Amino acid sequence: MTISYPRVLALAMSFICATLPSRNLVAQSPEPVVTSEERRVLAVEDEYVAAEISRDEASLNRLVDDRFALNTNRGAIIGKTELIRRVLAMNMVGQTITERSVLVEGNVALIFGTAELRFARADGPETVSTLRYTSTFVNRDGQWRMLALQMQDRAR
């Protein structure tokens, strides 16, 4: 299996950011301690990002919960099938996650962060979209799966 440079970069950045404290907190809080469960959730999100970039349908199906819901910026809510259809139709070539923090509450986990998505264009240079997101994961039988997602253009 060949791993593209953007994908390696995105995964490396994700790993680095997962181990760094969040830099954008409203209130000062003690340096977060990343527990093993938090690491597991972050690893699942990294897998999801890699699956998006490589358009890996099988992995997307495994990582996204059947009851998944995405709250889109255009005022619609879509489910798992439509999400995967849209991801497979995208021409994303890379994704970098920053400002990421994670909260695990029993069988529920929340990840907050910023994603920089890079898209290929046939007639010019890559386009970049920077999004703020919150993803919700649920643990079913020991497996974390993405249950909900909301993201939007990062405000300037």
Add this chain to the structure above:
Amino acid sequence: MRRGTGTFLLLSLLGCMTSPASRSAVELSGAEADIRSLENEERLAVLGRDAQALQRLWSERFTVNSPMNRIAPNRSAVLQLVQQGLISYSSFERRIEEIRIDGNLAIVMGGETVQAAGNAPLAGQTIQRRFTHVWKHEQGEWRLIARHANNMNASP
């Protein structure tokens, strides 16, 4: 004929009341009703800046991914923003479009229209938002553990 139909309906109703599948449907709709009611309480508490009610409705670890690219990492931090007038509205409408109950977890998605006031960003403007709420049932109570909100537009 009418009597036969009446008997059939009565038996169907009794059947529904005792079948496990229907019982869970009744419980599910009960949880949905609870969440709808709590969503309304929470909206009114934010509008009225009622710290006592918010303390009850929000989990201690309540985290907000705000429209201003910031993460408020716990209930104290968000309450501080309320006290400072940075979360302040003269009107606040919420339209719930989706409620998904999943065991001890509830995901609520929809739209909001707020009139920002006080020291809040965009004070005086009407703002359309998309939001996702994550509620968790713990120790017999539903508590809001996370909120993601983003502005769609702002108009004077």
